[in-house]
Amino acid sequence: MDVTISPGPVGGTVSAPPSKSYTHRAILAAGCGQRAVVADPLWSADTRATARAVEAFGGSIERRTDGALEIQGFDGGPTIPGDVIDCTNSGTTMRLVTAIAALADGTTVLTGDASLRSRPQGPLLDALSELGATARSTRGNGQAPLIVDGPMAGGTVSIPGDVSSQYVTALLFAGALTDAGVDLRLETELKSAPYVEVTRELLADFGVETRETTDGFAVEGGQSYRPADGTYAVPGDFSSISYLLAAGAVADGDVGGATAGTGEGTLEITGARPSAQGDSAIVEHVTEFGAPVEWDRDDGTLTIEPAPLSGIEVSVADTPDLLPTLAVLGAVADGETSIVDAEHVRYKETDRIDAMASELAKLGVETTEERDSLTVHGDESTLTGATVDGHGDHRIVMALAVAALVADGETTIRGAEHVDVSFPNFFDAFESLGVVIDRHE
Ligand SMILES: O=C(O)C1=C[C@@H](OP(=O)(O)O)[C@@H](O)[C@H](O)C1
Numbered sequence: 066m067d068v069t070i071s072p073g074p075v076g077g078t079v080s081a082p083p084s085k086s087y088t089h090r091a092i093l094a095a096g097c098g099q100r101a102v103v104a105d106p107l108w109s110a111d112t113r114a115t116a117r118a119v120e121a122f123g124g125s126i127e128r129r130t131d132g133a134l135e136i137q138g139f140d141g142g143p144t145i146p147g148d149v150i151d152c153t154n155s156g157t158t159m160r161l162v163t164a165i166a167a168l169a170d171g172t173t174v175l176t177g178d179a180s181l182r183s184r185p186q187g188p189l190l191d192a193l194s195e196l197g198a199t200a201r202s203t204r205g206n207g208q209a210p211l212i213v214d215g216p217m218a219g220g221t222v223s224i225p226g227d228v229s230s231q232y233v234t235a236l237l238f239a240g241a242l243t244d245a246g247v248d249l250r251l252e253t254e255l256k257s258a259p260y261v262e263v264t265r266e267l268l269a270d271f272g273v274e275t276r277e278t279t280d281g282f283a284v285e286g287g288q289s290y291r292p293a294d295g296t297y298a299v300p301g302d303f304s305s306i307s308y309l310l311a312a313g314a315v316a317d318g319d320v321g322g323a324t325a326g327t328g329e330g331t332l333e334i335t336g337a338r339p340s341a342q343g344d345s346a347i348v349e350h351v352t353e354f355g356a357p358v359e360w361d362r363d364d365g366t367l368t369i370e371p372a373p374l375s376g377i378e379v380s381v382a383d384t385p386d387l388l389p390t391l392a393v394l395g396a397v398a399d400g401e402t403s404i405v406d407a408e409h410v411r412y413k414e415t416d417r418i419d420a421m422a423s424e425l426a427k428l429g430v431e432t433t434e435e436r437d438s439l440t441v442h443g444d445e446s447t448l449t450g451a452t453v454d455g456h457g458d459h460r461i462v463m464a465l466a467v468a469a470l471v472a473d474g475e476t477t478i479r480g481a482e483h484v485d486v487s488f489p490n491f492f493d494a495f496e497s498l499g500v501v502i503d504r505h506e
């Protein structure tokens with residue numbers, strides 16, 4: 066599907082979708098236990114991939130009419146899947162499920178779409194092999210398809226921290242179900258660190274203890290997954306909220322940048338209660354760009370109005386998924402925005418530094434790309450509508466949709482259906498805020 070978006074203001078109230086990261090973890094944690102209900106889950110292409118993996122290991126999942134998932138788990142003992150596990154586009158699914166596969170007494174094969182089959186899995190495969198499983202890439206290049214033979218015993222292992230925090234998450238999840246536990250030492254500085262906190266918080270909610278050590282993390286073996294009261298409720302997703310907040314900050318109904326800050330529309334986002342998500346830093350970043358955000362944390366409501374923006378310097382070491390949103394805010398802001406500590410953003414569904422540089426160029430925005438950073442030379446008046454490519458990547462599509470709100474003329478985004486990965490009703494949400502969108506093939 067392609068979408069053509071007309072520039073214009075936004076206003077009204079919209080609810081944040083549930084967190085993708087928490088939903089993946091809750092489905093898998095429930096799968097590792099006996100029985101649990103996951104309330105308010107995100108039901109998207111990526112989280113469905115994790116649900117299918119739980120079923121492949123012997124669990125069963127029923128989706129109630131209220132959207133909650135009733136999960137019957139495999140109680141710490143995954144069975145050998147009857148078929149290859151297809152993780153489609155989801156890195157989280159592939160990393161976490163690969164580690165769970167290493168607990169099974171037999172062989173699991175995992176694959177994914179072309180994007181996922183190009184992402185790095187080598188450090189996780191090496192770690193699982195060191196812990197007693199045999200885990201390898203069919204092509205011997207550290208990429209899927211993967212073949213995992215378990216069971217693994219656990220033990221001590223070293224892994225790099227600067228490729229993906231999902232390796233740490235995966236080893237903590239599976240380590241709790243090994244005999245010996247896992248003592249995980251980081252060889253390099255941990256990037257995307259808040260995601261490990263999301264993991265540890267969720268594991269604790271399922272009764273699984275982990276601890277931070279001097280050089281990494283550790284989890285005792287022989288633990289069980291049991292949510293305290295049988296139900297786990299998923300909080301809102303701050304990566305998804307970033308597109309809504311950015312839309313609220315930039316979309317002043319003025320095209321070409323001459324009279325920004327007219328206060329044309331107030332945008333209210335509900336479902337934004339604080340959690341361990343690092344991407345809640347978007348609230349501070351948007352404020353620093355110049356559009357103050359009001360955040361009622363008890364109520365979980367964010368309120369924003371458009372304002373003139375100025376460029377900032379921002380590190381995405383902890384928050385890689387914010388880069389596309391920050392790049393668009395930088396394009397609209399006056400002056401230079403430097404997005405630094407960003408090398409790991411190149412290992413996502415696509416190389417997002419490169420993808421944003423090339424798509425912003427089509428909209429008339431100049432950028433400077435380095436291995437570890439993206440500098441955007443912003444000026445709202447230079448954004449010109451064009452046909453841009455979503456690179457098969459949900460976050461690129463959604464960020465470009467925000468840029469389209471202030472471009473001079475219509476913007477067509479190719480491959481817009483990829484929003485289904487994390488925010489399936491993204492375009493409905495935009496339309497509900499007054500955005501004019503034409504969906505076509
Ligand atoms: O664990 C998670 O839920 C995620 C971790 C991050 O990946 P990396 O740890 O690979 O940077 C993030 O980019 C991804 O969208 C979700």
Ligand SMILES: C=C(OP(=O)(O)O)C(=O)O
Binds near residue numbers: 111156414487
């Ligand atoms: C990188 C992402 O997810 P994953 O690693 O699960 O594919 C994302 O949602 O931006």
